[in-house]
Amino acid sequence: MRKEEQCILIGIAGGSGSGKSTFATNLAASFDRINVKLIEMDDYFKEDKPKVEAPFNEEKYEDYDQPDSVDIDRLMIDLTNWIASKRYEVIIIEGLMVLHFDEIREKLHLKLFVDCPSDERLVRRLNRDNDKQTFDEITRKYLDLVRYRHQQFIEPTKWCADFIINGSRPSKHALSAVCKWVLK
Numbered sequence: 001m002r003k004e005e006q007c008i009l010i011g012i013a014g015g016s017g018s019g020k021s022t023f024a025t026n027l028a029a030s031f032d033r034i035n036v037k038l039i040e041m042d043d044y045f046k047e048d049k050p051k052v053e054a055p056f057n058e059e060k061y062e063d064y065d066q067p068d069s070v071d072i073d074r075l076m077i078d079l080t081n082w083i084a085s086k087r088y089e090v091i092i093i094e095g096l097m098v099l100h101f102d103e104i105r106e107k108l109h110l111k112l113f114v115d116c117p118s119d120e121r122l123v124r125r126l127n128r129d130n131d132k133q134t135f136d137e138i139t140r141k142y143l144d145l146v147r148y149r150h151q152q153f154i155e156p157t158k159w160c161a162d163f164i165i166n167g168s169r170p171s172k173h174a175l176s177a178v179c180k181w182v183l184k
Helices: 020-030 072-085 118-129 135-160 172-183
Strands: 008-014 036-040 051-053 060-062 090-094 110-115 163-166
Touching (some): 008 135, 020 036, 020 090, 036 072, 072 090, 110 135, 118 135, 163 172
Parallel strands (some): 008 090, 036 090
16 A cells, blocks of 8 residues: 555446446455445436437437436545545446546546447346346347447547456456555
8 A cells, every 4th residue: 555645546437338347346355454445436327317319210318328427526525525534445436437527537546447349248238137128128228329328438538547457358367466556
């Protein structure tokens, strides 16, 4: 742990179904002697999400995949309070938009992007969401809106990352390297 730092902040971004939540959970579990706070940006979606017409067929959707869907003010208040509490040595924040917001990105000591091809992310969404939506609903929203928003808002944030993690083939080496960096 760095003496000059009270708390190390790690941001993990990536597309829907890329493996960012899995990586974040595994990373948090890797620290057995360190107080870690894992923040899931999904917990900060606004109750009234923006509605949008899909650019290709004009169908209307609740839009989770754009910055206005996140209550960034509430997230920043909570993040600031957790840092100030000095209860945590490491705070991990994961979500689609983690690297999109300047106010979050500027606080991060390590910025990670979990990358995964779109077809694999779609299959993961199908497996994850099949108890809440039909195959047709999942694929239609993905093809109509999610992939478009990914290219618009998520993919460009890859350039803000310090490291890109392979979400297709999770590696213990990547997890180990991040852990070693934190512990040094």
